[in-house]
Amino acid sequence: MGIPCGHAIAAMGLNHQDPYCYCQDWYLADAYRKTYDGVVYPTLDRSQWPDPSHTLPLVLPPKVRRQPGRPKKVRVERGLERGVHHKCGTCGQLGHNKRSCKNPPIVNRQQNEAPIGPSAPMENRFGIFWNT
Template structure:
């Protein structure tokens, strides 16, 4: 069974529902919603920035240092954050794959598209959704077909950044697949088989970090050999290869030989208390 990650705003029973329904997944809490709730309680921009820094850092030392700064400035804020399991919001402690995605912004974009359509009748709502989905796929088909690189533009930019960064490192082979990568200030360990670096960027982003590229450069391999398949331009194009076909109007639809099923509305709920009787007050007195 595949293990995947769900990012949510923790609302409307999701804290109980996600581990029950998706017991094989990791649950990430949306940082935008957490920061919004934090801002409502403390109204301190510096504290919020420290909170976001603690969420994004990939080094445990930086996480602990940032949390201590929050505690020194406001102990109540530190307690508020500490009451949220760090395994669900802090990048360093999160066990699943996040790819540097800490918010539900992508799903919120879909909600925004359908915002005005929610008031439409159901058939119009479905047709509006189909039309928007068609445009969404069409746009990405055109974008993907314009690429002539091995990876998506996002991944290509990250690889270029890692290539530039690798120039400042010196890599030494420890054994066949393990390397020690040094700079003037830091030393990191890279394992090419597990695709892990002690800086945690390699395994978090799914793309070689600068340390990993420095290690790869002294092998016969290429940095592109160590990128997650989800970043392949060809995979992106395959994602949007299908289309949502147009809906025919009723005059062009074939009548079904099966009898139509009548779906009745749900029964109205009875008001609380004893059921009413038809007896009048006079009958009760008699």
């Protein structure tokens, strides 16, 4: 492509050679600067544009032929189709749920983590807890 790959540059470094000697001229900084040396004058409207019809050949789009067979489906993936990770409510591990859990339950909870569910203690406005 006109620029040596990383392996070639490493080999040039071991042989004390300059990698810029192996680059094409249009990749060098001088060629980049020469690109913007000239002045580009603005045009007011399309009437000042050059007519390309007498200089360029007419390019037509490629001929497309429908491929044989049933067309492939183009679908938008939903969140559930990307791969759902089930987390067990009993042991906290991924890959299964509480119903199919064969592991022992977690006994020690964090102190700031409140139990959730129908058997969790309820608090009234006076700060008194009771079980339902």
